[in-house]
Every structure is written in C-alpha cells, then in structure tokens.
Amino acid sequence: MYAQLVETGVKRVKSLEEMSPEERAFQERIDAEIKIEPKNWMPDAYRQTLIRQISQHAHSEIVGMLPEGNWVTRAPTLKRKLQLMAKIQDEAGHGMYLYSAMETLGADRDEEIDKLHAGKAKYSSIFNYPTLNWADMGAVGWLVDGAAIVNQVVLQRTSYGPYSRAMIRICKEESFHQRQGYEILLTMMRHGNQAQKDMVQDAINRLWWPSLMMFGPSDADSPNSAQSMSWKIKRMSNDDLRQRFIDQTVPQLEFLGCTAPDPDLKWNEERGHYDFGQINWQEFYDVLKGNGPCNRERIATRRKALDDGKWVREAAVAHAAKRQQKQNAA
C-alpha cells in the first residue's frame, strides 16, 4: 500500500493482563472504537509506528506526483491536461493533509522529509516505475489509485482521530481519480487507433504486478501486522485487501477488452474469488530497498526541489521578520 512494511518495533502483542493500567485503558478505548486524539495518552510504540506509517503515506503522495508530472506537460487535450493537473494537485494536497495529521503526533514535517531524502524513510514501491506512454496516466489512475482507495476506505476507521479524518477527506476527494484514469483507458480502447490500444495494453502489462505488490507481502511474512491490527491502524490483512482489489478490478479489465499479464488469473467458483499467479516478491523487496527503475531519480528530484528552494524559503522567513520588526517599531 502507500504505507508498506511499517515497523512497529513490537515483537509480540501484549494481552490486556500484561499491560500497565494506562496501556490497558488505551487498548480498551481502541477496542471500543473510540478515537485516540493528539492529547490522549498513547504508548510510545503506537506514536512512533503511526508517525512512520502516516509519513510513509504522505511521502508516497508527494513522490507520487512525479510519475504523473512526467506527462502533465504533454497531456493530449485541454480537458485531459486540466484533469491531470487537478489530480496531481490533489496528491500534493493529500500529502499535506497527511503530514498535518502526522505533526499532531509531535513529529516535524521537515525532519521527516529529510529522512526520506536521506533514504531512511520508505514510500510506496509503485512510484519507482516509469510512466512511458500516455496510457500510463490512465493505468496509474485506475490501478494505482484504485489499489490505494481499497486500502484508504478501510483506513477511514483507523483508531487515530487526525489520521482517520485525513483519510475521510482524502477518500472523498479521490473518488474522481480512479474514474479519471479508467475513462482515459476506455476512451483509447473505444475510440483510439491501434497504436493507442497497444499503449493501453502495454501500460497494463507494466503496471499490473507492481499494483498488486502495493498491498505488501502476505501477512504470514508481515511481522508487524498483528500489532498494527490490534491498534487498529491497519484494519484488514494485506492478502484480503489485495483479493478485494483483484475481484473488483478484473471485470473492469475485461470491460476494457484488455488482459492481465497473468496466465493464472481466473475465477474460482468455489472460493467466490479470482485466483491469481505468484507475485515476484524479490522484485518488491529490491524496489523497496532502492533498486527499482526510478528510485534514484525520484529521490534526486525531490531533494533538488528542496535544495533549490532553500533560498526561497529563507527569504520568506527573513521578509516576515523584517515586516514584524517594522510593525513593532510603528
């Protein structure tokens, strides 16, 4: 997902009996579905895990602007250009909502961004793949945002109040993103020439598996899932979310008249779900570790934006101080 493999630093989930009175009150509050708010007592591990999770999510939104930004100057029509601009702008906005939620935990946005640029913080693996044709703008909206929405809808009920509220706002605003993407693909498939149809299939071929990887490895291989689930900062297992995504996406894929690059993808009547092939987790771990196709470029771009903007931000601070001084003198 936008937050993958979030460390909790907890080896084993404590039972209620093992907890201190504060911890127990905290856990009971969560169990009763009462939101945790910034000034409430919370275990340090909960706070730190949330900071990691929300910042990862925020970093993903911000880095996620780049693959689409790659095409914003080349969008084919005025309508598509405006839609893409609005979508990318939403992503910046969603990154900011999330940083804002994260800062209620006492973390500092600039410091967390520094960690990202130093390679010490993660962001979603998906944004390390290049966007190579216009259909990628459709596929990103449909598959990548689609996968994100599956997760985010569930996270609206997360236990931390500010995170939950940010998610509610984000889900509301993102409803157009997936439609926008799908419409791009549908238009190309229905009204496009052969070259355009080939673009669509090519985009799906490249982005299909990375989209499935977004949900993270199977929960059996996710050592932090149990604690995150009991804290309700994760509300459904990676595998369940992935299955939900596949089940809702395959009919849309068929409606497009395209195929997935997975010969094992087929409906399983007995399970009532689609079966699918083996995900290449080696690729996932490689990309997460920094060896994806665009990791270096993405971070270099973000770092350069920050470095190049330093004098601008400093000037704004200096100017504000001067104005304050003038006001005080007057």
Add this chain to the structure above:
Amino acid sequence: MTDNKNDLIEYLLRLADNAMINGQRLCEWCGHAPALEEEMALMNVALDLVGQARNWYEYAAELLADGRDADRLAFTRDERDFRNTLLVEQPNGDYAVTTAKLFLFDAWHLHTLQALTASKDERIAAIAAKGVKEATYHLRRSGEWVERLGDGTEESRQRMLAAIDELWRFTGDLLAGDAIQQRLAEAGIAADAAAVAAAWQATVEQVFGATNLPVPQPSSYFYLDGKKGLHTEHLGILLAEMQFLQRAYPGATW
C-alpha cells in the same frame, strides 16, 4: 463584418495563447516547487490559466468555423501561428525569474481582463468576469512574492534584481498595442493598450516601490513581436513538448 471578425479571432488567440503558454510553463514546476505549499499554489494558478485558455480557444474556434476545435488550436498550430507575448514563453529559471515573470504578466492580465468585463462582446465580457476573480488572486500572490524575494535575504534580492533585468526587455512586447487591438478597442470590444499599459506601470511602481526595487526605463523594441508570431527560440521547444501526442497521432481521440 469580416474584418471585425478576423480581428476578433486574432485578439482571442492572443488571450488564449498567453494563458496557455503561461499555464504550460507553470506545469513544468510540478514536483519541483520550493515548498509543498507552493506546489499547490502554482498548480492552482496553472489550472486557472489553462481553464481560461480553453474558454478563449472555444470562442475563437466557433468564430473560425473551419472544423478546428479548441484542442486543435492549442495543439496543432506552429510557433509562427502562436500569438502569445514573449514574456510568458521564457524559461522558468529560478523562483525569482518565475515570480517576476508571473507578476509582470499578472499585472497586465488583471488590468486587461478588468477592461474586458466592459466589452460590448458579451461572450468576452463573461469570460473576463470569471477571469478577473482569478487574476486578482494571481496578482496578489505574485506581488507578495516579489516583495518577499525583493526584501528577503541579500541573496533573494540579488536574484530578484537579476530576474527583473532578465525579463524587463520583454515588457515592451507585453504592453504594445497594434492596429488590430486599436480597431477592436475603438469598437468597444478589446482593452485599450495604452490604458492597460498605464495601469500596469502604476501597479509595478507600487509593488517595486514597496521593496525599493528600481523600476527600469521602458523597454525598447527589439525586432520580435509575439502578436505577429515572431517569437524567441524557446517557444518552439515548448510546443514540441506540449503538442507531442497530437502531432505524433494526428486526429486521434484522447
């Protein structure tokens, strides 16, 4: 009146191309702005501008009635056919250049749109009325940033001075009227170039004055003219990028 119609189309394309090319340059900032807050702000301005461009192109396309729609006008004309002012096609440079470019344009844009709200052409008046609200905010923002950078740190001031020095030579092209605009202005349709130029001068003097930025002498003509499609070399490259898909796949539906 055929003459009037041709004048009008020409004038609409100027308004459209100005907004479009400026918006395109702002799109280039996507992901590279000096702060996340500025990402949002720049994209907002860009959305306003491309939206305005679409309105002007649509009107121009209706008057042209030659089968070309707004997209064809934006994405298939060559650089010699583009009518934007030279200022907006200039590369973004650093944030001081972008800020100065936006401010010099916004001041002109707002005064132009304000005049156009009184246009006898109702369609123009309606598009301008919407645009005025947007341009008012654009000018407020870019003016504040001129002040921040002009009176921020020593470095930012030097950069702002250099940016003004770099861009000022294009303001002659920005402010100049021509016979077409003159005829339309006399018919109560277009903005009067001289009046806009005077208002522009006052706005620039006010904002520059607030931060002790010297206002240069009026820039002199240097043998290019955006209104006639005589551009700097930057526009062709910009269009090559912006028009790529429409050019590579002529007539395709997106």
Add this chain to the structure above:
Amino acid sequence: MSEWILFEVFVRSKHGLNHKHVGSVHAADANMALESARDLYTRRNEGVSIWVVPSAQITATAGDEKEPFFDPSQDKVYRHASFYELPDEVGHM
C-alpha cells in the same frame, strides 16, 4: 526544526456556521498561511472564511482532563431544553 511556522487552519464552510478546524499549513507569515490554507483546504469551494493561528499559540485541554473539565456539566441537565416538561397543549416551544 521546521523552517516555516506551523499554523492551524479553521474554515467557515457556509455563512452562518462556525469556523471548524480542518488541519494545518506551514508558512513564513500569516498572510502566506492564509493563502496556502485557501489553496489547500478550499479547492472544492469548501469555504467562505478562513482563520489561521500559529499552532504554538493554541492552549488546549489535556486529553486526559476530560473528567474534571467536562463531566461536571453532564449532570446539569437543566441547561437542556428537554429537561423541562410542558403539557402538549402548549405546543412547540
């Protein structure tokens, strides 16, 4: 340390309603904070008025002070209209 100050943002979504907290922005000064808040929190026509307040200037109740702070008002039912019984004949009041 943040280069810019953190401001909390409050938006009045419609005339007649209270300002409601929606989140925060970073800005060098209050003017910039207002503009950033406008660009961030009212992109979809959500507001008619915005307040920004430096986060450091906000004093809040501690999360665990709920009982001493708010429980005393819980038994003061006479502050609520439904506490008062009126015969039906009086009609709506």
